[in-house]
Amino acid sequence: MSPQRARPPCLVWPCRQLQPCPEHPRQPWLGAGRRMPPGWPQTVARIRARDRGCCRVCGGPGAVVDHIQRGGPEADWNLQLLCQPCSDAKTEAEALAARRARLGW
Ligand SMILES: [Zn+2]
Ligand SMILES: [Zn+2]
DSSP: OOOTSSBBSSSTTTTTOOEEESSSSOOOTTTSSSSOOOTTHHHHHHHHHHHHBBBBTTSSOOEEEEESSSTSSSSSSGGGEHHHHHHHHHHHHHHHHHHHHTTTO
């Protein structure tokens, strides 16, 4: 093993360290990015156009396509455009609900 071998940079932007990065160990499940269903970019474009580029919750500029029913089908009725803050809030609420369900509250 040659010490001259170039190490690839850390995958976490904007981290400038080389792999293996002490701050950002590689997470295999993040691998080459989240696996998206085939035709996902087209789906995103379609949902964006349908919702007129606006967040369905607050009406602000939409940023992400969200699954209305988590784990639900990749169908237009189950997808909506959200802005980042609304998406984050929903993700957080879902995580909380999942935790509650697990604990049997
Ligand atoms: Zn890093
Ligand atoms: Zn919003």
